Amino acid sequence: MALARPDSLAADAPALREALAAWCHGREARAAEAALHAESVPAARSRGIFDLVRDRHLDARGVYRQMCNGGWSIALPRMEADGWRGALAPVPVPVPGLGLGADNGYVFGDLLGLDPAGRAALEESGAIR
Numbered sequence: 001m002a003l004a005r006p007d008s009l010a011a012d013a014p015a016l017r018e019a020l021a022a023w024c025h026g027r028e029a030r031a032a033e034a035a036l037h038a039e040s041v042p043a044a045r046s047r048g049i050f051d052l053v054r055d056r057h058l059d060a061r062g063v064y065r066q067m068c069n070g071g072w073s074i075a076l077p078r079m080e081a082d083g084w085r086g087a088l089a090p091v092p093v094p095v096p097g098l099g100l101g102a103d104n105g106y107v108f109g110d111l112l113g114l115d116p117a118g119r120a121a122l123e124e125s126g127a128i129r
Helices: 006-024 029-038 049-053 056-060 104-111 116-125
Strands: 064-066 072-074 078-080 083-085
Touching: 104 116
Parallel strands: none
Antiparallel strands: 064 072, 078 083
16 A cells, blocks of 8 residues: 555555554564564564563663662653653662662652551552562
């Protein structure tokens, strides 16, 4: 299917969606991605966390960092109202002793206003450490 002109995209959208769905049906995500790349079409499949932590590009940029307690952290930029902040750069290695949950009092208490009993209930349930 080809568009007669770019401004016809809105009118042709239902037919385009149908054609794309038919093309994708029965193809594995990796195969569809590879076929599109072979035709110079930028494409990326939706990936789960296990694929992401094995991604060579993310690994090369130090997106996933092992913390001193053996846990893992992620360093990503964030979008704010006036643009992007941060960078795909490694986060500093945390200070030894500041493990997972070290900031729970500040985050859940000061920022979110949860009282000590509420935080204790979350800890007891295993929702936070």
